[in-house]
Amino acid sequence: METPLSLSPRGARPSSARLARVLHGEAPRHDVDVQVADAADRVAPxxxxxxxxxxELAVASALGIAQRGARQIVVLGPGLPVRENDDATLxxxxxxxxxxxxxxxxxxxxPIVISEWRQxxxxxxxxxxxxxxxxxLPAxxxxxxxxxxxxxxxxxxxxxxxxxxPDTRVLTRTVKQLTALLRAGGVFSWSHIAPPAVPHRGAEDLTAVLNGFGLPWRARDEQTLLPALTHALPTGAARTRWSPSTASPDLLSGIITLPPAVSPCTQP
Structure with a gap:
């Protein structure tokens, strides 16, 4: 399935950050945001x-981590900022x-996200x-x-x-280099939308729609995602059992913790 890149009259390009805001029910900023959200809704309701x-899970994780004593948090892909305190968004x-x-x-x-956070x-x-x-990224x-x-x-x-x-090999390398930044007691918290078994290849169709708009999203199921994560972890890292989130049966989540006795230097 191919969807041509569509620009609004004002020249706005599709943005995954703006798409996420629209999927949360916020008013779209550009015509192209409506087009992407409508296309996604059709193939992946x-x-x-x-x-x-x-x-909701990301918000709970961030608050829980701060309450447990983390004094430095690296947030990867937080989305567009909000102007006022909004505890419903990351x-x-x-x-x-x-x-x-x-x-x-x-x-x-x-760059759209960074320019707004810059303020x-x-x-x-x-x-x-x-x-x-x-x-x-580590450097x-x-x-x-x-x-x-x-x-x-x-x-x-x-x-x-x-x-x-982009692919499982890069996924393994990415998680390995990120967890290598952590020292004893560090935490890596993640969640992942695991597309449910929907008719008409809904997950693959969603990948095609978003890719057609220039948004390089791809479906990954549990069988490809979790082994890549497991192989990337430092030796001895403690982790929750990989399982569906209580927030949704189609949402995988996990928290990886490096206990005091474990150093990232012990990675295989």
Whole structure:
């Protein structure tokens, strides 16, 4: 299935961050946002509920991690920021945490997202424009602009991120390089929409629709996702049993924790 790239009269290009906001029920900013959301709804009517469930899980994870003592949180792909505290979105929680004694580093490849977060940047809210699968990401996080402090208890949040990694090999490498940034007690929290078994190849059709609009999303089921994650983990890392989230049976989630006795240097 092919869908031609469609531009609004004002020249706006499709954006996964804006699409997520529309799927949450917000008013679209551009005509093309309506086109992408409508096309996605036609082939994957289950997507809106899953996106909303995943957001609820991401918000709960971010708050729980902060409450457990993380003082440095790297948020991968947080979406567009909100102007006021909005505890229903991950972006709203990021703003709330950055106002507390928690340092937040936002990572996103979308220039639209970065440009809006740039207006909110502060000593406790830093930005890195990069793809999560970029081999240079660890160096960028440690550079002066982000200044990731290896000695500070750190958490990585990667919610609604894994469908954007191009293939399983890159997925394994990405998770391995991200968890290698963590020191003892660090946490890697993730969730992933696992497309349900819908008729007419709904997951594959959704991949084709979003790719046709220039959004490189791809469906991944449990059989391909979880082995890639497991092979990437540091030796001895503790993790929850991979299972459907309580938020939705079609939402996989997990929290990986490096206990005090484990160092990322012990990775195979």
């Amino acid at each position: 289950w997507l809106r509920a899953l996106v909303q469930a995943e957001t 972006a709203g929680i990021v703003l709330r945490l950055s106002a507390a004694p928690v340092r937040v580093i936002v990572v996103d490849r979308d 909110l940047e502060s000593d406790t809210l830093r930005l890195v424009q990069a793809d999560c699968s970029d081999p240079d 960028l996080l440690k550079a002066p602009g982000a200044a990731l402090d290896p000695a500070t208890p750190t958490a990585l949040l990667a919610h609604d991120l894994l469908p954007w990694v």
